[in-house]
Amino acid sequence: MSLIYRVLPTALMYMLMCGLPLAATAAEDEVPLLMPGTKMPFKLWETEQVAENVYAFRYSFYRAIFIVTDEGVIATDPLSVEAAPVMLAEIRKITELPVKFVAYSHSHWDHAAGGQVFKDEGATFVAQQRCAANLIENPNPAVVTPDITYDDYYKIELGDQSLEMFYFGPSHDNCLVVMLINSSNQLFLTDIANPPNGWAMFYNPAISEDRPWNMVRFFTQLQNLVETREIETVIGGHMSGSFDPVTNRPTIVKGTTGPAAVVQQRLEFWTAITAAAAAELAAGTPPDEVPDRIVEQGLLADQISGYDPEKMRILMRRMTSLALTGE
Amino acid sequence: MMNSSSMPRTLAGLAVAWLLNACSPATPPTLPANIEQVADGVYLFQSGGQRSLFLVTDDGVIVTDPLNATAARDYRAAIAELTDQPVKYVVYSHYHWDRVSGAEVFTAEGAQVVAQERCTERFVDNPNPAVVMPDISFSDDYQLSLGGQSLDLHYFGPSHGDCLTVFVVQPAGLMQLVDLVEPPRAAFPANRNVPYVKPHNLRQFFAAAAELATAADVTEILASHVRFIDDGKGGQMPSPATAPVSVIGDQARFWNEIYSAVETARNEGNIGIDSFVRLKTIDTARFEPFDGYRKEDLPIIMRRFVGFYDMGR
Numbered sequence: 049m050s051l052i053y054r055v056l057p058t059a060l061m062y063m064l065m066c067g068l069p070l071a072a073t074a075a076e077d078e079v080p081l082l083m084p085g086t087k088m089p090f091k092l093w094e095t096e097q098v099a100e101n102v103y104a105f106r107y108s109f110y111r112a113i114f115i116v117t118d119e120g121v122i123a124t125d126p127l128s129v130e131a132a133p134v135m136l137a138e139i140r141k142i143t144e145l146p147v148k149f150v151a152y153s154h155s156h157w158d159h160a161a162g163g164q165v166f167k168d169e170g171a172t173f174v175a176q177q178r179c180a181a182n183l184i185e186n187p188n189p190a191v192v193t194p195d196i197t198y199d200d201y202y203k204i205e206l207g208d209q210s211l212e213m214f215y216f217g218p219s220h221d222n223c224l225v226v227m228l229i230n231s232s233n234q235l236f237l238t239d240i241a242n243p244p245n246g247w248a249m250f251y252n253p254a255i256s257e258d259r260p261w262n263m264v265r266f267f268t269q270l271q272n273l274v275e276t277r278e279i280e281t282v283i284g285g286h287m288s289g290s291f292d293p294v295t296n297r298p299t300i301v302k303g304t305t306g307p308a309a310v311v312q313q314r315l316e317f318w319t320a321i322t323a324a325a326a327a328e329l330a331a332g333t334p335p336d337e338v339p340d341r342i343v344e345q346g347l348l349a350d351q352i353s354g355y356d357p358e359k360m361r362i363l364m365r366r367m368t369s370l371a372l373t374g375e
Numbered sequence: 376m377m378n379s380s381s382m383p384r385t386l387a388g389l390a391v392a393w394l395l396n397a398c399s400p401a402t403p404p405t406l407p408a409n410i411e412q413v414a415d416g417v418y419l420f421q422s423g424g425q426r427s428l429f430l431v432t433d434d435g436v437i438v439t440d441p442l443n444a445t446a447a448r449d450y451r452a453a454i455a456e457l458t459d460q461p462v463k464y465v466v467y468s469h470y471h472w473d474r475v476s477g478a479e480v481f482t483a484e485g486a487q488v489v490a491q492e493r494c495t496e497r498f499v500d501n502p503n504p505a506v507v508m509p510d511i512s513f514s515d516d517y518q519l520s521l522g523g524q525s526l527d528l529h530y531f532g533p534s535h536g537d538c539l540t541v542f543v544v545q546p547a548g549l550m551q552l553v554d555l556v557e558p559p560r561a562a563f564p565a566n567r568n569v570p571y572v573k574p575h576n577l578r579q580f581f582a583a584a585a586e587l588a589t590a591a592d593v594t595e596i597l598a599s600h601v602r603f604i605d606d607g608k609g610g611q612m613p614s615p616a617t618a619p620v621s622v623i624g625d626q627a628r629f630w631n632e633i634y635s636a637v638e639t640a641r642n643e644g645n646i647g648i649d650s651f652v653r654l655k656t657i658d659t660a661r662f663e664p665f666d667g668y669r670k671e672d673l674p675i676i677m678r679r680f681v682g683f684y685d686m687g688r
Contacts, residue, residue, distance in 0.1 A: 156686035185532070186575040186687050217500060221688060252650065254568045256679045257688055261501045362568060362675060369570045373471035374501055375536055 093131070095138040096304050098283060099232030101209065104304045105138055107131035109287045110159065111304065113236050114139060115229060117207030120148035123166060124211075124227065124236065125159040125285070129190050132162030147171045149204050151213060152194065153238040153285065154224035155179035156257070163192035172196060174204060176215050178223035216269040218259035226270060228277065235274070235308060238285025240266075243306020245288075246313025249352050253359035253366075260370045264322055267315035279308045320348055325367035335372060339364035407453040411616050413597060414547035416524055419616055420453055422446035425474070426598050426616065428542060428551050429454065432522025435463035438481055439526075439542065440474040440553065440599075444505060447477035462486045464519050466526060467509065468553035468599070469539040470494040471571070476505040487511055489519065491530045493538035529587055533573035534580035541584055543591050550588055550620070551597040558598045558618030561625035562666035567675050574683035578634065581627035588620050596622050604666070632661050636673075637680040650685075652677045 093107040101116045107127050112135065114123040121139055126132035139147065147166045152175040153159055160183075163173060175183075175194035183193055196202070204211045212228040220239040227236040239257075242248070250258075273279070283305050324347050328338045339361040347364075349355050369375070406412060411419045411426075419426040422442055427450065430437040436454055441447040454462065465482070467475045467490040478488055490498075490509035498508055511517075517528040527543040535554045542551040554571075564572070587593075595617040606612040636657055640646050645656035651674045659670050682688075 156688060158685050182688065188687055191687075252678060252682060254570065254675060254678055256568075256570065256682050257686060365566070365568050366570050369566060369568065372473050373571070374497075374503055374506075375471060375571055 093134050093138075095141075098305055099229070099234060102229055102232050102234065103138075103142065104283055105131075105135045106287060106304070107134060111283070111285050111287065112159075113227075113229070113283055114147075115206075115209050115211060115231070116143050116145070117209040118145075119207035120145045122149045122151065122204055122206055122209065122211050123147050123171070124151050125153050125238065126150060126161065126163040126166060126192075127159060129162040129164075132165050136165050148206055149174055149211075150192070151175070151204060151211060151227065152179055153227065153236070154221040155182040156221055156239075157188050157191055159238060159285070161188065161190040164190075167192050174198070174202060174213070176202075176213070176223040176225050179221075182221075182223060214270075214273060216266045218262045219266040220258050222259060226273070228273075228279070232281075233277065233279055234281045234283055234305065235279050235311075236283045236285070237310075241282070241310045241314040242284035242286050242288055243282050243310050244303055245353050246310035247317060247348075247351050247353050249354040249356065249359055250363065253362040255363065255366055260318070260322070260367065261374055263318040264315070267311065267318055271311050271315050274308045274311050281305050282308050282310055317348070317352075321363065321367050322370070325364060326371045329368065329371050335368050338368040405456065407456045409449060410453050410457070413595075413616055414544070414549060416522075417544050417547050417549060418457070419597065420446075420450045421601055422449060424601050426601060427474075428544070428597060428599075430521070430524050430526055430544060431458045431460065432524050433460070434522035435460050437464045437466065437519055437521060437524075437526050438462050438486070439466045439551075440468050441465060441476065441478045441481065442474060444477035444479070447480045451480045463521060464489055464526075465507075466490070466519065466528065466542070467494055467540075468542065468551075469536045470497040471536060471554070472503055472506060474553065476503070478507040482507050489513070489517065489528070491528070491538040491540045493533075494540075497537065527591070529583075531580045531583035532576040534577055535571045535573075537573065539580075541587065542597075543587070543593060544597075545591070548592050548594040549597050549617075550584075550591070550593040550595075550623075551599060552584060552623070553599040556584075556596055556618075556623055556626045557600055557602075558596060558615045558622065559604065560618065560666055561622060561629050563629070563662075563668060563672060564676065565667075567669075567672040569676055569679045572679055574634070574680050575688055577630055578627070581623065581630065585623050585627065588623060593620055596620060629662075629665050633677060633680055636661070637677050637684060640677070641681070641684060646681060650678060650681045651675075652681065 096104045098104050103114050105112050105114060110127045112125040112127055114121055121143060146169045148171060150163050150166045150171045150173045173192050173194045174196045177197040177199055180194045180197045183191055200215050202213045210230040212230060213225040215225045288303060324342050325338055328341055333341055342364045343357050343360050409421045413419060416431045418429050420429060423446060425442055427442055428439045436458060441450060461484050462481045463486055465478045465486050465488045482488060487510040488507050489511045492512040492514055495509045495512040498506055515530050519526045525545045527545060529541040598614060598616050602614050603611040604614045637652060640652040640656060645653050647653055654674050657673055662668055662673065
C-alpha cells in the first residue's frame with residue numbers, strides 16, 4: 049500500500065481535525081486546487097447557506113459559521129489571517145451590515161487567528177474566560193483578544209437572531225464551547241466531533257490537545273443538551289472525508305451538516321476507550337502492555353472508521369496514562 | 376552534604392552506605408532499605424520505581440509526594456525509623472495521581488497539604504477520592520521552613536502538566552524537578568506520546584529553572600524515579616539519587632532539539648498530511664546522545680510539537 053493511500057484516507061476520515069497545514073494554501077484562485085495527493089478538484093473556500101440567514105464558510109479544511117440579522121452579523125472563528133478577509137468578502141456579498149460579534153469556539157490559533165479585519169469594523173469579540181487566559185499566557189499578535197468573557201454560558205443577541213454558547217469543562221483545549229444557533233436549532237461543533245460519523249478515528253491518535261479526563265463528562269452534558277433542546281443537526285468545524293464506496297478511494301464528504309447522532313457516537317467512543325484502559329489495569333496488566341492487549345482484543349476494530357492498529361496503540365497508550373495519572 | 380559519589384547505587388552500595396551511616400554520629404544508626412540520605416536531614420523515599428523527597432528537622436517533618444496509599448504507609452513507617460517528629464506538611468509536586476494519592480496517613484496526624492493553585496483547581500475539576508485536597512494553595516512561590524531547613528516551592532507555568540512545582544531544599548542547595556529532569560543524565564521521555572508536556576511554556580520553564588538553580592546556589596539535582604541504567608560494565612544498576620546541575624541544561628537541550636527539528640520540518644515541508652514529521656527527513660544524530668534514544672519514537676514525540684506550532688497549545 050503506498051504511503052498516500054495509507055495516510056490520506058486516515059486524514060480524510062478523521063475529519064482533518066485541528067492544525068492541518070494545507071499544502072495548497074498559497075495557491076491563487078486561477079490555479080486549480082487539488083486535494084493533496086489526489087486529482088480531486090478542491091475549492092480553497094466556499095460559502096453555503098445551511099438555514100435561513102445562517103451560513104457556513106469553509107476555508108481549506110476549516111469551517112466557521114455566520115448569522116445574518118437585521119442589525120448586523122454574528123460571526124464565529126475567523127480561522128486565519130488568510131481566511132478572515134475572504135470570509136468578510138463573502139459576508140459582504142450577502143449583507144452590507146457590519147459584523148457586530150465574533151465568537152471564538154476555543155483558543156487554538158488555527159481557528160482563532162485573523163480576527164483583526166472584523167475588529168477594524170468594530171466587532172466585539174466573545175470568548176470563554178479560560179480561552180482569554182490562554183491568549184494572555186501564550187499571546188499571538190494574529191489573534192484578537194476577547195472583549196467579553198464568560199464562564200459556563202453566554203448568549204449573543206442581535207436583531208432577530210441569537211447564538212448560545214455552552215461550556216461543559218475542558219474537552220479539546222481547556223476552553224472549548226459548543227454553539228447553538230437559535231433560529232435554526234443547529235449545533236456548531238469544532239474539533240470534538242464532526243458529521244457525519246462520530247466513530248471516526250482521531251486525527252491525532254495521541255489526542256495531545258484533548259483533555260481525556262473530562263471527555264465522558266463533557267459529552268454526557270452535550271448529549272443532554274442535544275436531547276433537551278431537541279437538536280437534530282450539527283455543523284462541523286472541519287470538512288469531512290470518507291471513502292468512495294465503489295473505488296474505495298478517499299473522497300470528500302459533501303455534507304457541511306449532519307445528524308446530531310455524532311454526539312452520542314462520540315460519547316460511546318470515549319466511554320469505551322476510557323473503560324477499556326481502566327479495566328486492563330484493574331485486571332493487573334502492566335501499563336506498558338495495555339495498548340497491545342487492547343489491540344489484540346480488537347476493541348472497536350469494527351466500529352471505528354479508519355481503524356489502524358498502530359494508531360489504536362498510540363491512543364490506548366494515552367488512555368492508559370490517563371487511568372494512572374488522571375491526565 | 377553527602378557527596379554524590381558516596382550515594383548508594385545498588386543493594387550492595389546500600390549496605391555500604393548503611394555501614395558508613397552507622398559510623399556517623401550525625402545520622403541515625405540505621406537507614407531503612409527504602410530510604411536514601413542525600414544531605415543532612417534530607418532524604419529520598421523509594422517505592423515502585425519512584426522517589427519522594429522529605430526533610431527531617433527538630434521541629435517536624437516535611438514530606439513531598441505520598442505516591443499512593445500503600446507506598447504512603449511504608450513512607451510513614453520509614454520516617455518513624457528516623458525520627459519521632461510529626462509530619463507537618465505534605466507538598467504535592469503536581470497533580471498526577473501516581474504521585475499524589477494516599478496522603479491520609481499524614482493528614483491523620485495533622486499534616487497540612489500544600490499545592491500550587493492549578494493543582495487544586497484540577498483536583499476540583501477531576502476529583503479522585505484517593506487524593507487529599509490541599510489545605511494551602513499558592514500561586515508563584517511559597518516557602519515552608521521548619522527547624523533550620525526550608526523547602527522552597529517555585530511555579531514557572533505549565534511544563535509537565537499545568538502545575539508542576541520546582542522544589543529547592545536549603546541550606547542543602549538541592550533541587551528536584553519531578554518527572555522532568557532525572558539523574559544521571561538527560562533522556563528521552565519515558566512515555567513517547569508525551570501526553571503531559573506543555574510545549575507553549577516548556578522552554579520558558581527550563582530557562583527559569585536553570586536561572587533559579589544559579590541564583591539559589593543549587594549544587595545537585597535530585598531524582599524522582601529509580602530506573603535501571605547501564606553500569607558501564609555490561610550490567611545494569613539503579614539510577615543514582617543525584618546529578619550535577621548541568622543536567623537541567625542538558626534536558627532543556629533535548630527539548631530545544633525537538634522544537635528546532637519540528638520548525639525545520641515545517642519550513643522544509645517534511646510534515647505529512649497526518650501532521651507527523653517524516654522520520655526519514657529527521658537528522659537523528661542530534662538525538663542519539665540522549666539516554667533512551669529510540670529513533671522510531673521521534674515522530675510521535677514531535678507530533679505534539681507540530682500541534683503546538685499550529686495551535687499555540
